[in-house]
Amino acid sequence: MRARSSRFNDKIALITGGTSGMGLATAHRLLAEGAHVVITGRDKTRLDAAVEELNGGDRVLAMPGDAANLADLDALTAAIQDRYGRLDVVFANAGIGAFQPYTDVTEAEFYRVVDINFKAAFFTIQKTLPLLADHAAIVINASFALHRGGPGAALYSATKAAVHNLARTLAAELAPKGIRVNSVSPGYTATPAFYAEASAEVQAAAVAAVAANRIGTADDIAAAVAFLASDEASYINGQDLTIDGGLVAATPAPMV
Numbered sequence: 001m002r003a004r005s006s007r008f009n010d011k012i013a014l015i016t017g018g019t020s021g022m023g024l025a026t027a028h029r030l031l032a033e034g035a036h037v038v039i040t041g042r043d044k045t046r047l048d049a050a051v052e053e054l055n056g057g058d059r060v061l062a063m064p065g066d067a068a069n070l071a072d073l074d075a076l077t078a079a080i081q082d083r084y085g086r087l088d089v090v091f092a093n094a095g096i097g098a099f100q101p102y103t104d105v106t107e108a109e110f111y112r113v114v115d116i117n118f119k120a121a122f123f124t125i126q127k128t129l130p131l132l133a134d135h136a137a138i139v140i141n142a143s144f145a146l147h148r149g150g151p152g153a154a155l156y157s158a159t160k161a162a163v164h165n166l167a168r169t170l171a172a173e174l175a176p177k178g179i180r181v182n183s184v185s186p187g188y189t190a191t192p193a194f195y196a197e198a199s200a201e202v203q204a205a206a207v208a209a210v211a212a213n214r215i216g217t218a219d220d221i222a223a224a225v226a227f228l229a230s231d232e233a234s235y236i237n238g239q240d241l242t243i244d245g246g247l248v249a250a251t252p253a254p255m256v
């Protein structure tokens with residue numbers, strides 16, 4: 001694949017959960033803009049398929065592993081150190097949707113969701129930090145759900161609020177190295193995860209709730225991640241960028 005612009009020429013980008021949805025779309029985008037991309041995922045078959053789809057030759061490194069498993073993160077960091085010696089971009093994207101009434105959340109479910117949605121981002125950044133170049137950029141995938149309450153989202157929304165708050169703290173702690181840390185908050189986005197979670201009824205309700213009258217695409221999110229990760233966003237730090245067609249800010253319902 002030929003680079004179509006130089007925003008990420010020769011930059012090294014890690015994308016956790018890069019085999020599907022927004023992670024894969026972001027890998028396509030960064031690759032097209034000149035980056036070397038490292039993608040992760042737990043399923044080796046999906047990793048192989050993503051590598052083939054990305055068609056980036058030696059500019060793609062696929063590492064199997066669970067983003068919430070510290071030994072896997074150590075192996076990932078070692079592989080990136082061996083191959084590239086540094087990282088310029090981290091997109092801590094791996095995560096899951098999980099929705100149920102507050103009263104139904106078991107302790108096991110609590111730890112399952114906290115592990116992948118919060119612990120994974122927390123330790124992905126901590127483990128890869130020694131590789132991060134000065135002026136590197138970190139983007140964490142949060143969710144519009146951190147900005148509003150909604151039935152069934154007590155656990156999920158809290159994990160997404162946690163990762164955005166992590167972005168703010170790290171923006172302060174990593175400032176001496178010139179490393180910026182932001183989060184993105186996708187609205188309803190057409191990915192395999194969305195279609196697995198949302199019934200036809202919920203999908204229709206999602207479209208109706210969005211001022212833009214459509215749900216987002218993985219490419220919509222990839223474009224925003226690429227912007228935040230690029231030097232064009234060099235004065236944007238500790239922020240959450242909501243990419244939701246107006247879902248949070250603008251109700252399509254009449255105001256009176």
Ligand SMILES: NC(=O)c1ccc[n+]([C@@H]2O[C@H](COP(=O)([O-])OP(=O)(O)OC[C@H]3O[C@@H](n4cnc5c(N)ncnc54)[C@H](OP(=O)(O)O)[C@@H]3O)[C@@H](O)[C@H]2O)c1
Nearest residue numbers: 017019020021022041042043066067094095143189191193
């Ligand atoms: N789709 C939406 O409407 C929406 C809205 C707001 C926020 N989000 C957030 O956006 C992010 C991406 O979601 P998506 O919709 O693009 O999902 P997706 O299409 O299901 O992709 C998720 C990716 O993460 C990987 N993954 C899941 N658990 C992992 C783990 N423990 N370790 C490593 N990789 C893991 C998956 O591969 P394996 O399963 O093979 O590991 C896959 O590559 C998530 O953080 C999600 O919470 C989604």
